[in-house]
Amino acid sequence: MMPHRARPWLALAAFLLLGGCATLSTPQREDAQRIAGSARSSQIDCQGADACAMPSPLHDLADRMLAESTPGSPRHHAVLLDKGPDALLARIHLIRSARRSIDLQTYIFDEDDSAQLVLDELQAAAFRGVKVRLLLDQLSALEKVSTLAALSGLHVNFELRLYNPVLDRARLTTPMYVVASACCWRTLNRRMHSKLLLVDDAIGITGGRNYQDDYFDWDASYNFRDRDLMIAGPVAREMATNFAAFWNSRRSIQAERLGDVARYLRTRGVPTPPHQPYRKPGRVRALLADVGDAAVISERFVAPGLAVQGVQFIADLPAKHRDNANDENAAPASEVLQQIIASAQDEVLLQTPYLVLSKPAQQVFRTLHRQPDPPRVLVSTNSLASTDAFIAYAISYKYKRRYLRDFGFEIHEYKPFPEDAPFELGPTGADLDDVADAAAAPERRLTRRERRLAERGLQNDPITESSALRGLLGSSGTLPVRLKRAGIRMGLHAKSLVVDGRVGVVGTHNFDPRGDTYNTESAVVIADPAFAALLAASIRRDMEPGNAWVIGRRDSSPVLPGIEYNLARISEHMPIFDLWPIKYATSYEFVPGPGCMPPPSPFAANFRPCHEPVGDFPQVDLGLKWLGVRLFTAFGSGLAPIL
Numbered sequence: 001m002m003p004h005r006a007r008p009w010l011a012l013a014a015f016l017l018l019g020g021c022a023t024l025s026t027p028q029r030e031d032a033q034r035i036a037g038s039a040r041s042s043q044i045d046c047q048g049a050d051a052c053a054m055p056s057p058l059h060d061l062a063d064r065m066l067a068e069s070t071p072g073s074p075r076h077h078a079v080l081l082d083k084g085p086d087a088l089l090a091r092i093h094l095i096r097s098a099r100r101s102i103d104l105q106t107y108i109f110d111e112d113d114s115a116q117l118v119l120d121e122l123q124a125a126a127f128r129g130v131k132v133r134l135l136l137d138q139l140s141a142l143e144k145v146s147t148l149a150a151l152s153g154l155h156v157n158f159e160l161r162l163y164n165p166v167l168d169r170a171r172l173t174t175p176m177y178v179v180a181s182a183c184c185w186r187t188l189n190r191r192m193h194s195k196l197l198l199v200d201d202a203i204g205i206t207g208g209r210n211y212q213d214d215y216f217d218w219d220a221s222y223n224f225r226d227r228d229l230m231i232a233g234p235v236a237r238e239m240a241t242n243f244a245a246f247w248n249s250r251r252s253i254q255a256e257r258l259g260d261v262a263r264y265l266r267t268r269g270v271p272t273p274p275h276q277p278y279r280k281p282g283r284v285r286a287l288l289a290d291v292g293d294a295a296v297i298s299e300r301f302v303a304p305g306l307a308v309q310g311v312q313f314i315a316d317l318p319a320k321h322r323d324n325a326n327d328e329n330a331a332p333a334s335e336v337l338q339q340i341i342a343s344a345q346d347e348v349l350l351q352t353p354y355l356v357l358s359k360p361a362q363q364v365f366r367t368l369h370r371q372p373d374p375p376r377v378l379v380s381t382n383s384l385a386s387t388d389a390f391i392a393y394a395i396s397y398k399y400k401r402r403y404l405r406d407f408g409f410e411i412h413e414y415k416p417f418p419e420d421a422p423f424e425l426g427p428t429g430a431d432l433d434d435v436a437d438a439a440a441a442p443e444r445r446l447t448r449r450e451r452r453l454a455e456r457g458l459q460n461d462p463i464t465e466s467s468a469l470r471g472l473l474g475s476s477g478t479l480p481v482r483l484k485r486a487g488i489r490m491g492l493h494a495k496s497l498v499v500d501g502r503v504g505v506v507g508t509h510n511f512d513p514r515g516d517t518y519n520t521e522s523a524v525v526i527a528d529p530a531f532a533a534l535l536a537a538s539i540r541r542d543m544e545p546g547n548a549w550v551i552g553r554r555d556s557s558p559v560l561p562g563i564e565y566n567l568a569r570i571s572e573h574m575p576i577f578d579l580w581p582i583k584y585a586t587s588y589e590f591v592p593g594p595g596c597m598p599p600p601s602p603f604a605a606n607f608r609p610c611h612e613p614v615g616d617f618p619q620v621d622l623g624l625k626w627l628g629v630r631l632f633t634a635f636g637s638g639l640a641p642i643l
Helices: 004-017 026-039 057-068 084-097 113-127 145-152 174-183 185-189 235-247 259-268 281-291 294-302 332-342 359-369 390-398 400-406 432-440 448-455 467-472 513-517 529-542 561-573 625-635 637-642
Strands: 076-081 101-106 131-137 158-163 196-199 203-207 222-225 228-232 252-254 306-308 311-315 347-351 376-382 409-414 489-492 496-499 503-507 522-526 548-553 585-590 611-615
Touching: 026 259, 057 076, 057 084, 057 203, 057 228, 057 294, 076 084, 076 294, 076 522, 076 529, 084 113, 084 196, 084 203, 084 281, 084 294, 101 113, 101 235, 113 131, 113 158, 113 281, 131 235, 145 158, 145 259, 174 185, 196 235, 203 235, 203 503, 203 522, 228 235, 235 311, 306 529, 311 332, 332 359, 332 496, 332 503, 332 513, 332 522, 347 529, 359 376, 359 400, 359 513, 376 489, 390 400, 400 409, 400 548, 400 585, 409 489, 496 529, 503 529, 548 611
Parallel strands: 101 131, 131 158, 222 489, 347 376, 376 409
Antiparallel strands: 076 228, 076 306, 101 196, 158 252, 196 203, 203 228, 311 522, 347 496, 409 548, 496 503, 503 522, 548 585, 585 611
């Protein structure tokens, strides 16, 4: 076996053989920093004290919340952002309303239409005098080194940093991912999954969405059912403190000081910020037409909002990523969420795209279920047909019996073509031409990245080639499975929780092992029954029969059912070799009939007469995917801690 101490040296040798460049010296980095700094414009297009900020009913509301708050009686206004285009509209509006500062922190920032629009608005804000700080996790921070180089030399008011870069790079090719996995596995896994847009330390947005078309219903083939929370009031200052901790962390590196960006600057100088033509320019114009319309903003974001009490921002700190991290204050997100769940008396509503629970979370649910009068636990998650993370689903599939019998979960798996979802068609939502094209497509549609490569005459690139590895590291990098029908499909990406109708949570945590151990996470907790009811209604909508299949116990085999059950249970408990092909549970479709309303629980006596089995993987054109699911179910349980 290879000695542990030899691995870093072999990895370094492989890196050099695969084309890695020598590490830059300190003077070379300082030279790149000088080039970027000297290129930054100091032009300010507005001389107003408010940086010519757009009048905003949202900003006015935030100002009022702060003015009316006292230390003992804080005032907050909360708005759920369920619709993708509205979530983008709110972001653009807040950026234009900024008077002093904009802080943006995210895991993924693409260069497609929605991300480019946000980037354009951030640049415009910097030129009118607003301080803009953009903090991106390295693994998914923009597509091109040239973009990072351009932004590093853009404006004195615009700063860009990358969190926890590996191998002194902003972008990693596939060979570099392999090298990083060999030499720096723990560092490579430590990702900033926290997400925040904060304006003037007064109003913020957090939740599941990254900056990519599929989070805003703008992708032509696959979009996420996601959820954000916009919150105005004193809690925004707590958000600002947490952002500052990340921004000032030694793990947050200025883009121009990273090897590949620095080399670009030293050999080519600072390029003009790139701007590819919008794929759907009419849609961008339609959304921008609403940005300055105070009536539209009030109707969509002020009127539906709630004045809420009991607001708390829980967020991990960069100290979570220290090798000897044992400070409980560095990683409060998982612990607080588990405490909230453990306090349940009547009902837990849990929504997560990836139902792979950490061991502490499993123990919380096991303890709840063993109570004399356990609370009902309803779970909204992805089906194989809807998920973007095939491997995570395969691992989850292994533990269906445990989820039902040991935890009492009532699992509702999201359909890829839900009948009633907050998916918007029309001028600012999904393009009708894309819908028609997707419905008519006989084969799998090209992904967004594949389309872009085709436009450039290419077939593959390092980012696409490394997507499977990035998927293991917490990105949605794996492709959805092929289905039996075509169309623009949806996959669940929302991370939310409601307990006993009294407290609601919206955040970034998938309630998974990565969130407990490797990723930094954040969430807003609101102990307010009115808000909890609103959030619960949103989650229950996703669990409606037209939107989800329900998981129930498979009909017993007529031949030796007890033996079959015990073999399946033994196989499940094996740490690696889970080879028994017949699982305890399967998917069911609701069939309306006498005594079937409301749809009964999978544990109810009348469940089976009201539901029809549709197989383990409904709507999936399995092919060899069945083998892949079985392989990861049988041998992939060791991957659970990093999923």
